[in-house]
Amino acid sequence: MKKIVLVLLLISISIFFLSGCSTEKNLDSNITIAAAVSLKNVFDEKLIPEFEKENPNITIEATYDSSGKLQQQIKEGAPVDVFVSAATKQMDELNEEGYILKDSIRDLLENKIVVIVPRDSDYLISDFEDLLKVEKIAIGDPSSVPAGQYAKELLTNLNLWDKAQGKLSLGTNASEVLNWVKEKSADCGIVYSTDAYSTDEVKIVLEADENMVSKVVYPVGIVKSTQNVESANKFVEFLRSDKAHEIFSEYGFTPIK
Numbered sequence: 001m002k003k004i005v006l007v008l009l010l011i012s013i014s015i016f017f018l019s020g021c022s023t024e025k026n027l028d029s030n031i032t033i034a035a036a037v038s039l040k041n042v043f044d045e046k047l048i049p050e051f052e053k054e055n056p057n058i059t060i061e062a063t064y065d066s067s068g069k070l071q072q073q074i075k076e077g078a079p080v081d082v083f084v085s086a087a088t089k090q091m092d093e094l095n096e097e098g099y100i101l102k103d104s105i106r107d108l109l110e111n112k113i114v115v116i117v118p119r120d121s122d123y124l125i126s127d128f129e130d131l132l133k134v135e136k137i138a139i140g141d142p143s144s145v146p147a148g149q150y151a152k153e154l155l156t157n158l159n160l161w162d163k164a165q166g167k168l169s170l171g172t173n174a175s176e177v178l179n180w181v182k183e184k185s186a187d188c189g190i191v192y193s194t195d196a197y198s199t200d201e202v203k204i205v206l207e208a209d210e211n212m213v214s215k216v217v218y219p220v221g222i223v224k225s226t227q228n229v230e231s232a233n234k235f236v237e238f239l240r241s242d243k244a245h246e247i248f249s250e251y252g253f254t255p256i257k
Helices: 002-028 039-053 065-075 088-096 128-133 148-158 175-180 193-197 229-239 242-250
Strands: 030-036 060-063 083-084 106-111 114-116 137-140 169-173 188-191 200-206 215-224
Touching: 002 083, 030 039, 030 065, 030 229, 039 175, 039 229, 039 242, 060 065, 060 200, 065 083, 083 088, 083 229, 088 106, 088 148, 088 193, 088 215, 114 175, 114 193, 128 148, 128 229, 137 148, 137 175, 148 175, 148 188, 169 175, 175 193, 175 200, 188 193, 193 200, 200 229
Parallel strands: 030 060, 030 083, 137 169, 137 188
Antiparallel strands: 083 215, 106 215, 114 188, 114 200
């Protein structure tokens, strides 16, 4: 009888420890990605499912917003493992302040800044000066939205920023700006080209060149507080793979090799 009790006790202890190890392993395999909202479609529809198929022991949770808001959340201690910004400014600031794992930052993608109008718009916009003819121009809020910062830089370089002040409507992220134009609550908007390609309800009428605005670069980096460095590294390397580059290209991004 005593032997039976002892055996049952040993079995119970074994199950307890195995269960604990299993839970720890599963927890280590969950990582959170904080990414610019302009990446939501490509991440949710293709990249994350493909990564999880190739790495069945790793589960990705993703949160999307303007890069400025995500930067602030990371500084406030949000449980983020990987940050993908729509501009180098936010990533560089986090890195300088010690929030990014040393030497983990990589330039991932390039994008373009474009002017969009509703698909059936009556406005004839063939030059950036023509933006002053419309009643409302939607851009991201330059204080926190990289697309808005690029829009401000563009309009400033073209000597249109001051003239356009009474026409500007500031969105909290690039998706909001896109939606305003789609819904025709704004006559035109300044967004990323990939935002425009995500819907057939708008059309691109102008594209800024490198003489008008800084190059739009999306960097990726691992947050220093991560408890899942190995899994985070795997995801970053996947984003830089040929397979991921192929997917990014399908959505209008230009991968940086």
